[in-house]
């Protein structure tokens with residue numbers, strides 16, 4: 001039986017569930033392992049991920065899908081079980097990161113464009129055979145420091161959203177749901193209002209490109225940033241302010257046909273990522289406006305920093321690592337329905 005793109009997208013955005021982004025490239029996972037003093041060997045990368053996928057019942061109850069890296073989708077656990085099968089057996093959907101990273105955008109002021117379209121049709125066909133039913137492509141949009149309004153340029157937004165739509169159309173042709181991820185970075189000293197303006201311009205361009213390139217929105221998932229202040233901004237927007245600006249931004253830009261919006265954590269603290277998601281869902285329920293999308297999480301760092309810190313590469317800490325993962329998954333699952341309170345953290 002084939003499942004439609006729309007069915008897969010709805011399963012990914014199921015109420016109270018979210019995605020685990022375990023698709024760090026080899027360079028990124030090395031950085032995460034360096035922090036806890038663990039060597040980034042193929043075995044350590046596999047074992048640390050396998051443990052998350054085997055965390056019961058958190059995986060089955062709270063994680064609708066897992067984004068994998070090319071290495072991981074091909075890996076087998078120590079007992080010979082493919083990692084993809086462990087995810088499927090937990091009732092979760094395997095997905096795959098297919099972009100080849102953000103590279104320098106030529107003739108720009110230090111901006112980036114995500115590459116990976118060459119040969120993508122053939123790679124998607126192989127990933128489908130390996131079990132992937134959704135994919136991810138991340139574009140990064142930087143915001144200029146010190147009020148520099150020339151970054152991001154319209155050129156950067158156009159190049160990135162065009163590539164996102166090219167990727168999304170190829171995914172749908174292959175029977176794979178595209179997660180479209182235009183990440184407006186929170187590095188920098190900009191305030192939340194500037195994040196709002198840049199995210200609004202980016203999403204407007206993205207949905208215009210998706211329309212031009214005939215992408216069926218019902219079979220997509222949006223993975224955006226929340227509207228937050230830059231990390232170096234002297235004033236930090238509260239969860240209520242984040243929720244208000246984020247919902248306003250999407251109302252102005254995201255078509256109602258999109259089934260689900262899953263946020264990246266983007267360098268927010270674990271608690272901020274949870275509190276802000278919770279505030280967004282609380283405002284959604286309390287408001288007289290109708291917001292047609294499910295709001296949930298597709299967190300990398302905000303789900304994995306705590307378990308990595310608890311594990312630190314020691315066999316004796318494996319259970320503590322799984323407990324830390326289950327806790328963050330549960331907190332974010334509650335936030336995905338607006339039912340989280342800070343007291344639940346203790």
Ligand code: 13P
Pocket residue numbers: 021138181264265266267298299300301302
């Ligand atoms: P973070 O939640 O750590 O930002 O990662 C999510 C992700 O998949 C970025 O592409």
